Structure formats: structure tokens, C-alpha cells
Amino acid sequence: MSYSNALLKVKRLEEKYPHYLPKALNNDDTTMTQHIGLDFQTYGSINDAATQEQEPTKVIEEEESDDGYLDDQKDPLTDSEVDHQHKFVALLRKVFAKKKAVDPLSVLDVDSDEEENGIEYHRIKYQSEMGLLAEQFLGPIGKFFFYVVISAYLFGDLAIYAVSVPLSLKNVTGAIPNLTEMQTYQIYVGIFAVLVVPICFLNFSKTKYLQIATLFLRNVSLGMMIVISIIYIAEGHGTSFDSLTLFNFSGMKNLYGVVIYSFMCHHSLPGIVTPIRRKNWLNVLFSLDFVCILMTYVLLCVVAMFAFGDPHLQAHCQSKIGAGEPCFIQELYTTNFISYDVVPIGVFLNLFPVFTLTTNYPLIAITLRNNLVTLFSPIPLVKKYPRLTSFCMSAIASIPPIIVAVITTHVTDLAGYTGGFAGMFIEFVFPALIVYFARKELKEHRYLKFVNLSYHES
Numbered sequence: 001m002s003y004s005n006a007l008l009k010v011k012r013l014e015e016k017y018p019h020y021l022p023k024a025l026n027n028d029d030t031t032m033t034q035h036i037g038l039d040f041q042t043y044g045s046i047n048d049a050a051t052q053e054q055e056p057t058k059v060i061e062e063e064e065s066d067d068g069y070l071d072d073q074k075d076p077l078t079d080s081e082v083d084h085q086h087k088f089v090a091l092l093r094k095v096f097a098k099k100k101a102v103d104p105l106s107v108l109d110v111d112s113d114e115e116e117n118g119i120e121y122h123r124i125k126y127q128s129e130m131g132l133l134a135e136q137f138l139g140p141i142g143k144f145f146f147y148v149v150i151s152a153y154l155f156g157d158l159a160i161y162a163v164s165v166p167l168s169l170k171n172v173t174g175a176i177p178n179l180t181e182m183q184t185y186q187i188y189v190g191i192f193a194v195l196v197v198p199i200c201f202l203n204f205s206k207t208k209y210l211q212i213a214t215l216f217l218r219n220v221s222l223g224m225m226i227v228i229s230i231i232y233i234a235e236g237h238g239t240s241f242d243s244l245t246l247f248n249f250s251g252m253k254n255l256y257g258v259v260i261y262s263f264m265c266h267h268s269l270p271g272i273v274t275p276i277r278r279k280n281w282l283n284v285l286f287s288l289d290f291v292c293i294l295m296t297y298v299l300l301c302v303v304a305m306f307a308f309g310d311p312h313l314q315a316h317c318q319s320k321i322g323a324g325e326p327c328f329i330q331e332l333y334t335t336n337f338i339s340y341d342v343v344p345i346g347v348f349l350n351l352f353p354v355f356t357l358t359t360n361y362p363l364i365a366i367t368l369r370n371n372l373v374t375l376f377s378p379i380p381l382v383k384k385y386p387r388l389t390s391f392c393m394s395a396i397a398s399i400p401p402i403i404v405a406v407i408t409t410h411v412t413d414l415a416g417y418t419g420g421f422a423g424m425f426i427e428f429v430f431p432a433l434i435v436y437f438a439r440k441e442l443k444e445h446r447y448l449k450f451v452n453l454s455y456h457e458s
Helices: 003-016 032-038 040-046 079-098 130-173 181-196 208-234 249-262 266-273 279-308 333-337 343-375 380-384 386-407 411-445 449-457
Strands: none
Touching: 130 181, 130 266, 130 333, 130 343, 130 386, 130 411, 181 343, 181 386, 208 279, 208 333, 208 343, 249 411, 266 279, 266 411, 279 333, 333 343, 343 386, 380 386
């Protein structure tokens, strides 16, 4: 990359990211383009430390620039010129890293074999999240709506957790003497709140082992529910195909939201794909992943239908472990195993939401708090009083879902509303918009091969 090409590309960077570049050099008011224009040699003395990581300089021969501009230097570059180019790129990398911006080499470095062959135009070197992508490609309005939607989704998530844990405890212990089941449930909601809400005001950074334990419990419980249902059917219990209610259109509104909620992981995908080295297999990897998830859900639902889908079964399960007849499919499916004759397994499955969701509640609440802080960050008071802001947002994130749990026990409705509205935008709308505008910017700011060919042919 010659000096003239460097100037052209930095000008493009200034147009695209004007808020990252001013006053980047020695608190100077000049922009990068102006500074380079004054003296390209000055980059050799601005920041010697920035060049420590650079590879030994090589004499390279440039022919025609692959960005659509004819190179003004056909002769081999001198060691000094190559050294200044390395320092120039190192300086830009340092400036952009301060703001965690796009890697400047993704725009500047077009000398790799991959890009010359048109194989890969994107290099994901920094971990990103969907909120940052929305801000970069959808602007302030898109960023605002994204954080509104993700906050609504997380709020619904917390409400589901706040309902599921006390409900599971109530199913295991039964009603407290002299109290109704609803009153018992509300007492457990209060105990749950006392345990988890104070933790929501703290901060967590390392949750690796907690996530591994949760993943293990989830998969073990899922496998147990499928296997136990199959055994129950094989023993001659369950119902026949003719007795099943094949269609119930009144449940479509909940089905739509629950299905979206069940497949929801799209807001985490940008951070997941970053450490994957060979990204050319990502489409195949995630396609297989979602197919496996779909097959697991279908298997779970089919065996549940044939095991507990008889409409003549009692509508509500008896709140006593290891006793009573099976009941019709419940909103909280683990409740269907409360009557399983192997008592330890029945207790484990009914307490499964208690183990996993109790530990996840503070983590989700802290995530919601951080999103709320970002959402209201334009307000001056938010930046002026960060501790007070964090306290208030923690309360807003953790307490209202508890109030919702006191009022209702309908998990399916909560999952339907959460998935049907907020989940739909996160899973379908925002990814599509980000891809559309990202491709649009790619065509405007990158130098694709068909542009180069058109230029050279003209």
C-alpha cells in the first residue's frame, strides 16, 4: 500500500468514523488525513511503542492497487517507506482500539491472499454484541429501539424465572398447612425474592463454571424427561393416536411465542462466532445446530403427547411426590413427573427449575440493568451519578418481575408474550436489518473486485 493509497483509505475512514479520528495525534486538532498530508515521515517518531509488535519490514513490490485506484509507485518500496507504512497501520490500530472500533486493518489491509482471491471480506477480530452492531449500522434510532426490545425480552425472561421457581417448590412441598396453594406459592415467591434480589445489585465477571453446571443440569433433565416418557409409553400406558387432539387453534398464539422463545439465542451469536477460527463453516455449523435443536424439541413434544396427551386425564397434577395418577400436559412440563414412582428422580425433575433458574436470575437481571443504563445513557444525570444510576436500574431490573410473579402463574402466557413480541424482533427483524445495512456499507466503503474490474476496464 503506497502513501497515496493510504491517504485515500484514511479519507474514507474519516468519512465513515469521524467521531473516532479527531485529536487522535498528540492532542493535535488536525485530523489524520491532514496530519499525514503534512508529513508522512512524522509517523516514525509519534509512537515508537506502537511498532514493537510489527513484523520485520519487507521490501514488497506493488503493481496496481486492488482498491480501484492506480498506484503511483511502481518501483519496489524502500526499507524506510515500508517501515513508515507499518508504523502508520500500527498507529491507526492503536487509535481505533481505544474506542473498540472496527479494526482499521479490515479496511486498510487488502494485501492478504484471502482478500486478493475474494474469499473473505470480513475479519472478525474483536468480540461484538448485537447492540454494538445496531449502533454501528442502524444509527441512534436503531440502537434505541434495539435496547428497548432487548430490555423487554429480558424482563419477560425474568418474569418466567420468578414464576417457575416458586411454582416448582410449591409442587414438591404441597400447600402449607392452613394455607391455599396460591398463598403457598406467593410465600415462595417472597422467599425467592429475598434470596436473589440483593445479588442483582452486585457485579459478576466470571461465570464459566456456573454456566457449565447449568448446561449439564439442563441436558440431564431434558434426557430424563424424554426417556421416562418413552418407558411409560412402552409399558402400555399413555394414549393412542385416535385419542389425541391433533389441532387446537386456540393455542396458536402461545405456540408462536413459545417457539420463538425456545429458539432464542440470536442476541448472543455475534459474541459466540468471534473465537471460532475457521468461519467458512459457520453456516453449516449453525444449520446443524438448529436442526438438532428442532429434532430434540419435536421428540420431546411427540413423546409428551403420547404419554400425557389423553384429554381424559386429570387437568391438574396432585401436589405430592410419588403418588397419584399422571395428569394432562402441564404449562410447566416438569410438573408431569411429580407422580413418578422413582421418588428421587421425580424430586430432581421438579426441582430442576429451582437449581438452574435461581442461579440465572441475578445474571439476567444484571444484564438487563446494563442494557437499561445504555438505553438511558443520553440523559445527563445518568452519566453524572453512575452509582445512583446503577442502583436504580438494578431495582428496576430485579423487582418488577417479582411483582408479576405474585400476580400470575401462567408461564405459557408469559413465554408467548415475551417471544411473540420482543423475541420476534431480536430473532428476525434486527438481524435482517443489520445484515442489509452492513452489506450496503460494504458496497459503499470496501473495494470489491467487480468495482476494481470496472475501474480498470474503463
